[in-house]
Amino acid sequence: MLTFFGRLIAKKKSTTLEEDNPMKKFLIVGLGNIGPKYENTRHNIGFKILDRLAQNENLIFEPAKLGDITTYKIKGRSLLLLKPSTYMNLSGKAVLYWLQKEKIPIENLLIITDDLNLPFGTIRIKTKGSDGGHNGLKDIQLQLGTTNYNRFRFGIDNEFGRRNQIDFVLGEWEPEEETQLSERLEQSVEVIKSFALAGITNTMNSFNGK
DSSP states (O other): OHHHHHHHHHHHSOSSOOOOOGGGEEEEEEOOOOSGGGTTBGGGHHHHHHHHHHHHHTOOOEEETTEEEEEEEETTEEEEEEEESSOGGGHHHHHHHHHHHHTOOGGGEEEEEEETTSOTTOEEEESSOOOTTOHHHHHHHHHHTOSOSEEEEEEOOOOOTTSOHHHHHTSBOOHHHHHHHHHHHHHHHHHHHHHHHHOHHHHHHHHTTO
């Protein structure tokens, strides 16, 4: 029992990166909206992916400025995981703050977001591009002053029929999607690890379209 609690305390000790070499520091941002109302919605897939990584590695998110954060170390790399608390449309403020605070180069930034234009569960990683009508990406672009940043898009499909788009993205997963989601989350966790260890180009080659 003491070992268990000791492990929890150890995980909580640092919510900022202790690495001095900026090229070994990474900011991984999962986009979403805060609060139970949005917890299991399609729009919150960024939060959900980071939560799966945290669950797998016994990490604990803690409240910090502009979001909940935790740190993850893997093979000499230090990752700051961020779930902005600004709500989706103002995500850029949190991204810019933590990039600057931790002195993380923009090439070591990865934004995880939902994508209506991809089939459910499809992974697409890019190094630049438009916001595609996504308000979270739009604000990040505005705050960073560039479209040249890495983004990991997770397909949520666009089969919303008679429902409008907002209701669809803010809606919860269908039962058949739920049955496939766990495997897709595990694959998404591997994307994050690959990004830090193998780089963006190798990660795109390994995971795009899968």
